[in-house]
Amino acid sequence: MLLQALEALLLVSALSLDALVASFSFGVEKIKVPWLSALFMSGICSAFxxxxxxxxxxxxxxxxxxxxxxxxxxxxxxxxxxxxxxxAIKTCIKKSCTKTKDIKFKLLDLHFMLRIYADSTEADVNHSKSLSVGEASSLAVALSLDGFATGFGAGLTNANPVEMILFSFIIGLIAIRIGCAVGRRVASSADLNLSWAGGAILILLAFTKLF
Known part of the structure; x- marks a missing residue:
């Protein structure tokens, strides 16, 4: 039981790193993420x-x-x-997406989601320096794609769904708030990329499935 909970915690933590990095970017750019937007982001990721x-x-x-x-x-x-x-994937997307300069906000627009996947601050489409619920929702959908595939794999095993969803919501919300706070303190053009860390954790968890 304890091992299962630890595995769920590690899995959710790996998935929450994207939210942490995205929120860090918002903090650096001094873009506010209101509590309601943060709740929507964490809630949508957990729903996926x-x-x-x-x-x-x-x-x-x-x-x-x-x-x-x-x-x-x-x-x-x-x-x-x-x-x-x-x-490398994000660099390619940035180069591809910058060819189109004018962006119109659409909740499930694929081009828009690719832009915010490559650069999270693109989610603030109206440059209001505050992430609205709609903008946060599109960002959450982009961040949830990995979680959807990972959740399907976990569902094939003996994972506790209630435990994982609860962890996902709480840790996701904490990651967003911490990311914003740290980003505001740094307030520079620092480029933080922790995707490799999330990848390493997922690979480690993958091999635990063989035993």
Missing amino acids: LAVSLLLGSVVKPYVSPHLAAVLSFLILLILGITRLLDS
Whole structure:
């Protein structure tokens, strides 16, 4: 039970690093993230995780324990490797997206989500220096993509969904507030990228599925 809780905590912490880095960027740029926007961000990320856990648990009865472990391993390993390469991926997206200078805000616009994936401060579309609920929601969707795949893999195993969702919401909210606070204190053009750390944790968790 304790080991399962620790694994869930590590998994959610790895997924929350993106929210931490994004919030750090907002703090550096002196963009405020009101409590309501932070709650929406954490809530949407947790909702994506909840849906993916549910899907994984629905598929689980039709998959053998061995195959479930292998699938969970592969999902976590691929996501971990992707995060290790995240810096290069974001650089490519930035170069591609800068070709289009005019951006119109749409809640689920793919081009917009790619922009904020590469540079979180792009979420403040109206340059109000305050992240609205709508802007926070689009950012949360972009940040939730990894969590959706990871949650599906976790749902195939013996993960406790209630525990993971609760951890996700609380840790996500804490990550947002800490990121903003630290970013405001730094208040420089520092470029913090912790994607590699999240990737390393996911790869570590992947190999635990083989034992």
